[in-house]
Every structure is written in structure tokens, then in C-alpha cells.
Amino acid sequence: MFSSLLRADFTVLLRSGQTLILNVAVPILYLVITNLHSASRRGGSIYGSPEFAIGLALTVGLMFSALMGYSVAIARDRDMGVFQRLRVTPAPTWAIMASRFVVQLAVGFAMAVIVVVVGGILHSVVYDPVEYLLFALVSVLGGAMFLAIGQAIVGLVSSFAVVNAISRGICIALLLLGLLGSSGILGDAVRSVADWTPVGALINLSVGALNPSAWDWTATSGLIATLGYAIVGVSIGIRWFRWESH
Template sequence: MQTIIPSDLNALKSLLTADFTAQWRNRRSVVLLLLVPVIILISWKGLVDKLGGAFVLSNCITIGLNAIGLMGYSNAIARDRDKGIFQRLRVAPVSARNIMISRLLVQLAMILLVTMAVFIAGYYADGISMSLTGYAVALLMSIAGGALYLGLGQAIVGLIKNPESVNAATRLVYFVFIMVGMFGELGNAGDIGMLGDQIGKIVKWSPYGVVRHIVSTGLEPATWSSDTTISLLLTIGYAIVFAAVGIKKFKWSSSR
């Protein structure tokens, strides 16, 4: 009997179909990922005139990217690893590269979905309107920022094997990033001083701050500065470091 091994392209198509189907069946989590930044956006309507539409939109997008990388991706990987799904895939005629590419393409779709949802909610709920160029550049910056948080999620799931511990760690990191990031940036950008100047400076160059900054500047490309370039380089650097740690430490099985 002849054994037919599928090509890499056909294997990737099958994986994508399975991963998108799994994502659709878990659509409640998708709705939650969409609702959090949109609800914050609507509740911040009063800040649009004070801090600007770009600042409000960029914060909400950054919150959404945090949720995708930390609450979505890492927990899904940890859960599937614990269930032995990756072990079964590893003995199938598919490469490890295609397994991860498929997962990342699903997350890319989520990044685009969350970003577009914030753009649409900002336009209709808060009356925020940017140029088409601004939306396009901000979308590219959101993909770069999403790569950073996916890398961070990969690092967490690589360093921690137990799915419950992964869930606890991602929730803690998410909470710290959101609370310190939002209020630190508000103090830095709006001269409100919620957490003080020192915290504001730290947040500015943190993973939260650099992503928010490049998305905000992307919405208003004319305001691009040397600080934005540094933020973009740091975003790429953070993503590479986190991904390198996560890939190096990642185990396909949760067993020791």
C-alpha cells in the first residue's frame, strides 16, 4: 500500500481550516476580546477632546492586543498542549513550522478584527475620524504590536508548563500592563500626573508604552518623530527577544 504524504501547502490549509473552526467554536472568547477595548473606548468618550482621538484609539487597541497575546494565544497553546493535541499533531505528516504558522495566522486575523472593531466603534460611538492613510499605517503598527504580545505570550507558555499557572501568570501580567500602562500614560500624555513623572517615563518605553505610541503616531503619520522610530525598534526588539525565549523553552508536551 502506498502512503500519500500531503504537501506542505495542503497540510497548512488543513491546519488553518481546523484552527479557524476551533476559533469559531470558541467564539464567546472572541466576543469578549472585542468587547473589552470597545467598552473602554465608549467609556472614554469624554477624554477624546482632552487627549485626542489618536490617544484614545491607540490605548484601546493596545488593550485589545494585550488580550489577544496574553489571554487568548498563550492560554490556548497551554490548554492544547495539556490535552496532548500538539503531541498528536507532531506524529502527523505536518511540520512543526506549519503547526505554529497556522496558529499565528489565526491570531493575525484576530489582531485585524480587534483593530477594525476599535476603528469602527471609535467612528460611530465617539465620533473619531482619521485619514485613510492614518488608518492604514495604524493597522500595520497594530500588527507589529500584536507580534510583541504574541511573543510575550509564547515566552510565558514556554517558561511555564502547567496550564493553570499559565492562566494565572497571563492574568497578572495583563492586569499590570493595563492598569499601570493606562494610568501611567494618562499621566504622561495628559499632564494629569496619576502615577507621577517617573512611572510615566518607565511606561513610555515599556511594551505597553511603545505599542501605544506607534499606533497613536500611525493614526497621525504627520506626527512621526525620532521617539516613534525608537518605539518601533523597541517593539520589534521586544518581539524578537520574547519569541526567542518562548521558542527555545517551549515543550510540545506538558509532561516533565
């Protein structure tokens, strides 16, 4: 039954034009933009390094896919009664949500492969197998974090329209705080806060994964924050999720 749910969810996701845009087009667009405006290469400032550009593209892709794709789709299906119909089938309750979670993680992993390959070509950087492996692991962890945040949103909010608005607002807020804060434009205090946001944490973790020889406390704090957001988000999302909107 779980395999049937996986196939069905994969089919629905791959047929969605929004999936292609959020998981492929948007990250690649960010890579192209950062490549055009980047003035430094490996060894330069973190804000202009290839690792930062690739980490940013991964983060944006995972965040948009989870918050503007996954959470909105869950809220819409709940509002339309899809989950209520699935619950009367032989499928276990846990499998209904787990299937969607696994599908999103798989798509995020595929997107990460595309991002690191395209990013390496655009920035003329070659990574070794260990760095590719670490980046792949980071993509799974980062995907789980943003999916957990999305799950928490649909767990706390029952209205589809409100979930849609909140998800978009959170995306914009996290992206601005993560980028502006990491640049240091708003001061060291804001930069310290930004490093602990989901966006800042995953970017720092991605930079550390692609350059493990320079791994430092910034990357470690990114790992801690990413794990923390994932655990808290899943806990809230599971505890408060309702299968129907009314």
C-alpha cells in the same frame, strides 16, 4: 497541510465565545468608556485624544487576546496532549504553531479595523487612507508583540494552571503601569518607564500612526520597543517551548 491547519484553527477560534469577548466586546467597551469621559478632541492632551482612546482599545484587545487567549489555549492543548497527537501527523512541526500564530494575527487585524471604524464614529474623527494603512500595520506588529510575549510565557512555564495565573497577572500589571504611567500621575520617571512597556509602547505607536504629521520620538521609541519585545519574545518562545507538559 498548512491550509488544513489554518482552517481548523480558524474554526475553533471563531466558535469560541471567549474570542468574541476578548477581540470585539472588550475593545469596544473601552472605546465607549473613553468616549464618555473624554473632554478633549484632536489637538488636546494625549490622554484624552481620540488617537489615545483608539490606541488603548487596540492595545487592550490585542493584549487580552494574546495573553489570556492564545497563551492559555496553547498551555491547555499541550497539557491535554493535542500537540503530541499533531506531531505524529504529516504536518510539519513549524506549521503547527505557525498556523495558530497566523490565525491570531488575522483576528487581531479584523479587530483593529472594527476598533478604528467604531472609534472614529464615536469620537467624530475621519482618518485618511494613509492613517488607516499605518494603523493596520501597527495592529499586525502589536499583535505579533503580544503573541510573542504569550509564546515566551508558555515556553518558560510548563504548567497550564501557572501559565493561566501568570498571563492574567501580567495583563493587569502591564495595563495599570501603561495607563497610570502614561498619565503622569506617578511622576515623570515612571512615565518614562511606562512608555517602554508593551502597553505604553503600542499606545504611543498607535497615536503616531493615526496622526503621522505629529510623529515624534515618543512614537519612534514605541516602534523600537514593540519590535524589541516581539523579537525577544519569539526567540525565547521558540528556544524553550516544550511540546508536552511533563
